[in-house]
Each structure stands twice: as C-alpha cells, then as structure tokens.
Amino acid sequence: MNASPAPRGVYAALVALYVLLFPYHPGLRSPNELCRLWQTRALVEYGTLDINRALQDFGYVGDLSVKDGRYYPSKAPLLSFAAVPLYAVMRVAAGGFLHAVREVPLVFFSRLLLTVLPTLLLLRLVRRFLGEYVSPQVADAVTVTYGLGSLAFSYSLLFMSHQTTAVLLFGGFYALWRVARGEWREWGYAVAGACAGATVAAEYTGALGVLGLVLYATLSVVWREEPARARWSRMGRGVGLALLGALPFLVGLMLYHQAAFGHPLESGYKHLNDAAYQPWHLGGFLGIRYPDPRAFALSFFSPLRGLFTLSPFLLLALPGLFLLGREARGRGEWRMHTWLVVALLAGYTYFTSSFSYDSWGWTTGPRHLTGLVPFLLLPVARVLERLRQLERPIWTGVAAALCTASIVITGLATFVNYVPDDVSNVFLGLAMPLLRAGYLPPNVLNLLGLSNPLAGVLLLAPLLGVSGWVFARLVRSEGKRPGASPLVAGGVTLALLLGVQLATVRHDAADRGAVGFLEKVWLVPPGRSLSFWPAP
Structure with a gap:
C-alpha cells in the first residue's frame, strides 16, 4: 500500500514536543x-x-x-x-x-542535534515502511504512537545511546529492506554495514540487534528467486560491502579500546570505577547469564518500568507476530519480517531476563530494550489493520485504547524522565503528583520568559490531544463515524488500565520521598523561567 500525506497538525505537535521539551535537572x-x-x-x-x-x-x-x-x-x-x-x-x-x-x-543542544533530530528522521522511515503494508490511517496512528508512547520518546530526550541504537538498527534494516525489494542498488549493503558498525560503537549491547540484521540480510538473499550461483555471488558482494561500511566504526572502536584500556577488545565495563556496579558485568558475556524469572517479569510488567506497562500497545505485537507468520506462507518478504521479529524478540527477551534488573537505574522503562521497539511496530500495525478489515469494532476500540494509554502513560513519564528505583508506580506514584504540584518539565518556552506550570501545560495539551486523535484515527472508518461499540470498548479498556495503575501505586514514604527529592532539584520549579546564559 502506498502512503498518503500525513496529518500535518498531528505531526507538527509531535515535532514540537520533541524539540521544546527539556527534562533535565543539573542537581541530579x-x-x-x-x-x-x-x-x-x-x-x-x-x-x-x-x-x-x-x-x-x-x-x-x-x-x-x-x-x-x-x-x-x-x-x-x-x-x-x-x-x-x-x-x-x-x-x-x-x-x-x-x-x-x-x-x-x-546538554540541550547535544540532545537536540544528536538524539532528537535522528529520531524525527527515524519516524519518517517508520511511516514509509509501515505505509507499504497497512492503510495510511493505521500507519499514521502507529507511527505517532511509537513517537510519543514508547521508549523512543523517553530516550530521544536524554543524551544516552539507547535511542541512538534504535535509530541505527532500523536505519540498517531499512537499507536492507530497500535492497531486498530492488528499490536500492547493492550499495545499500554498505549503508546497512555502516549502521551496524555505528550501532556497536554507540552501545555494546546493540550487537544483539546487529545479529538480527545479519539474519535478515542472509534470508533476503537465500530466499531470492534466482539461480544458486547468482545468490552466492550476491551474498559475497553484500558481505564485502557491509564490511566496508562497518570497518571505519569497528576499527575506530578497537583503536579507542587499545588507547584507553590496553586491548582492542577490552571495554570500559572491565574497569568500572564503582565496585558496586562490577558484579552486574561479571560472569557470562558482559553480565549476561542464565534467565531470571524476576528480571523477565519486572522488565515487561513492573508498574515502575515494565515495557508493556508503560506502552501497552506493544502487547498487540504478540498476536501480530502470529498473524505475520500466517500471512508469510509462500511470501518471502513476509517470512523475512517474521523471522527478524522472532529473532530480535527472543534475543532481547533473553538479554533483559538474564541481565541484572537492578542495573536499569533511574530511567524510564527497561532502557536496553529501546532498540527492539521499532521492530515490533509492523506486527502491531498488522493487528490493527486486520481488525479494521474484519470490522471488529469492539476489538478495534480495545486496541485503539491501548495506543492512547501508551501515549498518556509514557508521555507523562517522559515529562519526568528520571525515575528513582524505589517508586511504586511511575505514572500515579511519580509523574501525576509532580504534575499536580506544578512541576512540569523544563522547556524552550521557559527560555522565552514563560514560567512553569503554564509553559508545561502548553506542552501537555498537545500530548493529550494527540492521544485522543490516535484513538479517533483508529476507530473511524473512511467516511464513517464510529459507532458506540468501539467507544464503549475503548472506555472500558482505559478504565481497566487505570485500575491496574491504582492497584499498584502505594503513595507510601518512598513515593513521597522521591517526589520531594525531585521537587528540590527541579530545574524550573513553579513560578520560574529559564536562562541559558547568566546575566553579565
């Protein structure tokens, strides 16, 4: 399916939130x-x-x-x-x-140019990719939900490598996808190799995602309908071009390791300054050992940092994966997508279940899963598309509500973006108390002399507005108003999700202490504005 022009107002609101928000507190x-x-x-x-x-x-x-x-x-x-x-x-x-x-x-300009802008470019690639497989309505809704209702939002607004990894991995995949479809020449393998090499240079655990790209590239050649000799020749050229693209980053990384730590394959994790962190990286491979049920459960379902708790729309990827597998029969392109998602989901699940959960520390969500999220979007989109095609209004309302809730929960968590470990619930235990007290995130409007909470409310409004637009976009068919069924189903779903939040928040001394501490270090407390440069 071809993409149609995106709703400009919604995407303008998304860009404004990315560019204007600045959740940063020097005291931390x-x-x-x-x-x-x-x-x-x-x-x-x-x-x-x-x-x-x-x-x-x-x-x-x-x-x-x-x-x-x-x-x-x-x-x-x-x-x-x-x-x-x-x-x-x-x-x-x-x-x-x-x-x-x-x-x-x-910090502001480093984020803006090196983590925010690359993610905005990634969203264009995501929209282009999804638009080939689902309707424009679904492609827009899933792209916006990914942009504001997932870890992509949180880690684009932090100068960390997690969203950088997601951008590079999906960029490498996008190049391979275009080559496999015959839309790019074979130099696309060099682009994918450069993205893969840069991924490892940005975040060591990004190697998990690179393995998924290698699998996808291999399948795209093996399942190609041409003589075996031509396939082997193509594979050889692809490997050579990919290595050529990756080489500058890998050589640079090894030279850095040699200069800093005395060996090209020895990273800083073997020389941690804080002895308390060293046990997390000992044993196994960089601390990756046997799976731990506690780490698995908390990484995906914790009310503080669980992936599905913060972004419940990603739950749709699970039935979506089965749907992809069924649609893949006899279609090589779909089979490649299915195997890629299965491999990445298995690899990242094993990693988050085997690494120490306690090492996530003061972050929004399970940060090392950020690179996985964009690859779950096609299964999510296919479920939404199938529900609309089958005219299942109740289930469409449920799925749309999951997207809306993701934007609200993750969006407000991102307004804080520094989450103490002992909070019971990031949404009701931390973000909402700060919001009610007027502690909205620092933002560019503060630089223009507008103080919080008013400046923050002006950014909260488009976040909530976009969340409502996503719901309406998904439940409405072309030229038709949604009936009562999807609205009721969506309302019930939102009520159930709120009930889960209410059941898991404690409002105890730990919650109150975390809120009080963040209020003390907040860069732009109520009634204050912000200045980059001191007065002469």
Missing part, C-alpha cells in the same frame, strides 16, 4: 549523559581521551571506568565523539575560554 548529575559530555569536553579542551582534567575543571560525574589512574566513560564512545563538533562550535560562539560552554545549553 545525570551520570550516563555527563560522562559522555565530559569526554567531549576533554577531547576539545585538552586533546585527551581520559577525563581526569575535565573532572577537576567541571565537576565529578559517575558511570566511569579507570585504567592506570586515568578515568574514562564506561560507555561506548560514539556519542562522545559525535558531540565534539557541536561543542567546538559552541565554545567559539561563547567566547572560546575554558568555561564558555555551560552545562545546561551543552
């Missing part, structure tokens, strides 16, 4: 973000990989590795290096001295 000393940016500072200011001098000049941060007395971020280095040109330009524009670039604008 966000370690995952600042350790990367401190290395960016070190590269520009001192020309060093280690951040010893940056720690002295700009303050201590966490998430560090230490080797021979030299400190480095414990993370893969791609984002640190990607921010170097930005930092250099900002330094010159701000006067060119050591402390010219303040922390708040550095």
Whole structure:
C-alpha cells in the first residue's frame, strides 16, 4: 500500500514536543549523559581521551571506568565523539575560554542535534515502511504512537545511546529492506554495514540487534528467486560491502579500546570505577547469564518500568507476530519480517531476563530494550489493520485504547524522565503528583520568559490531544463515524488500565520521598523561567 500525506497538525505537535521539551535537572548529575559530555569536553579542551582534567575543571560525574589512574566513560564512545563538533562550535560562539560552554545549553543542544533530530528522521522511515503494508490511517496512528508512547520518546530526550541504537538498527534494516525489494542498488549493503558498525560503537549491547540484521540480510538473499550461483555471488558482494561500511566504526572502536584500556577488545565495563556496579558485568558475556524469572517479569510488567506497562500497545505485537507468520506462507518478504521479529524478540527477551534488573537505574522503562521497539511496530500495525478489515469494532476500540494509554502513560513519564528505583508506580506514584504540584518539565518556552506550570501545560495539551486523535484515527472508518461499540470498548479498556495503575501505586514514604527529592532539584520549579546564559 502506498502512503498518503500525513496529518500535518498531528505531526507538527509531535515535532514540537520533541524539540521544546527539556527534562533535565543539573542537581541530579545525570551520570550516563555527563560522562559522555565530559569526554567531549576533554577531547576539545585538552586533546585527551581520559577525563581526569575535565573532572577537576567541571565537576565529578559517575558511570566511569579507570585504567592506570586515568578515568574514562564506561560507555561506548560514539556519542562522545559525535558531540565534539557541536561543542567546538559552541565554545567559539561563547567566547572560546575554558568555561564558555555551560552545562545546561551543552546538554540541550547535544540532545537536540544528536538524539532528537535522528529520531524525527527515524519516524519518517517508520511511516514509509509501515505505509507499504497497512492503510495510511493505521500507519499514521502507529507511527505517532511509537513517537510519543514508547521508549523512543523517553530516550530521544536524554543524551544516552539507547535511542541512538534504535535509530541505527532500523536505519540498517531499512537499507536492507530497500535492497531486498530492488528499490536500492547493492550499495545499500554498505549503508546497512555502516549502521551496524555505528550501532556497536554507540552501545555494546546493540550487537544483539546487529545479529538480527545479519539474519535478515542472509534470508533476503537465500530466499531470492534466482539461480544458486547468482545468490552466492550476491551474498559475497553484500558481505564485502557491509564490511566496508562497518570497518571505519569497528576499527575506530578497537583503536579507542587499545588507547584507553590496553586491548582492542577490552571495554570500559572491565574497569568500572564503582565496585558496586562490577558484579552486574561479571560472569557470562558482559553480565549476561542464565534467565531470571524476576528480571523477565519486572522488565515487561513492573508498574515502575515494565515495557508493556508503560506502552501497552506493544502487547498487540504478540498476536501480530502470529498473524505475520500466517500471512508469510509462500511470501518471502513476509517470512523475512517474521523471522527478524522472532529473532530480535527472543534475543532481547533473553538479554533483559538474564541481565541484572537492578542495573536499569533511574530511567524510564527497561532502557536496553529501546532498540527492539521499532521492530515490533509492523506486527502491531498488522493487528490493527486486520481488525479494521474484519470490522471488529469492539476489538478495534480495545486496541485503539491501548495506543492512547501508551501515549498518556509514557508521555507523562517522559515529562519526568528520571525515575528513582524505589517508586511504586511511575505514572500515579511519580509523574501525576509532580504534575499536580506544578512541576512540569523544563522547556524552550521557559527560555522565552514563560514560567512553569503554564509553559508545561502548553506542552501537555498537545500530548493529550494527540492521544485522543490516535484513538479517533483508529476507530473511524473512511467516511464513517464510529459507532458506540468501539467507544464503549475503548472506555472500558482505559478504565481497566487505570485500575491496574491504582492497584499498584502505594503513595507510601518512598513515593513521597522521591517526589520531594525531585521537587528540590527541579530545574524550573513553579513560578520560574529559564536562562541559558547568566546575566553579565
């Protein structure tokens, strides 16, 4: 199916939320973000990989590795290096001295250019991809729900590598998909290889997703209707081009490891500075051991960080996978999609079930599953499409309500985006109490002199409006008004989801303490605006 022009107002609201929101609080000393940016500072200011001098000049941060007395971020280095040109330009524009670039604008523009804008480009690819398999109504609704109702929203607004991994993995898949359909020449394999190499350089666990891309690329050649000799020749060229694309990133990563940790295959996780974190990465492969039922259950269903609790629309991917498998009979393209989703879902499920759940720490949702989410969208979309085709209004209303709830729950959680470990429920136990107290997220409107909570309410309104639009988009057939059945079914579903939230929130001392702590460090509390630069 071909895509139709998207509803401009809805996508404009989505872009505005991505660009204007800035959930950041310097008092938290966000370690995952600042350790990367401190290395960016070190590269520009001192020309060093280690951040010893940056720690002295700009303050201590966490998430560090230490080797021979030299400190480095414990993370893969791609984002640190990607921010170097930005930092250099900002330094010159701000006067060119050591402390010219303040922390708040550095974090804001690093997010905007290196995590927000790539995700907005990803959403265009997602919409283009879904539009080939489902109606424009469903493709729009699923794309918007992914953009505002999943981990994509949360981690685009943080300078972390999780959404970067999702962007790179789907970008690599998109290149392979276009090549397999004959829409791109074979140089698309080089694009996919570059995305795969950059994925590993951005986040080591992204290698799980790369394995899925390798499987998809292999199947796209093996199941191709041409002589065996031609298939082997094509595979050889594809491997060569993919390696050519990946090589600069992999060689650069190994050179970085050699310079920082003394061996090309030795990462910072073997030299963690904080002894309390070391057990999480010992044993197995980078801490991946045998599955643990507790880690599995909490990663998917915890009221604090469960993937399906925050984004219940992703539950539709489970029946959608069976639907894809049934539709794949005799159709190579559909079979490739099915096997890719099965492989990625199995791999990421094993990972999140085998790694320490307690290591997710102060984040929105199970962050290492962020790279999986865009690959679940086609099964979700196929379920929604089939329900509309079969004219099942009750189940269509249920599915539409899951999408709406995802945008509301994940959207409000993202307004906070720093989630203490001891909160009972991120939606009712943390986000809603802060919202009621006027603690809305810092945003660009604050820079224009508009104080919170008014500035935050002006961003809350489009979030809620888009969530309602998604529901209406899905339950309405072309040229017809929705009947009572999908509206009632959707209302009942939303009530049940709210009931689950109410049943799991405690409002105990831990919840109140987390809310109180965040209020103390909130960058733009009620009645305040924001300034990037201090007055002379």
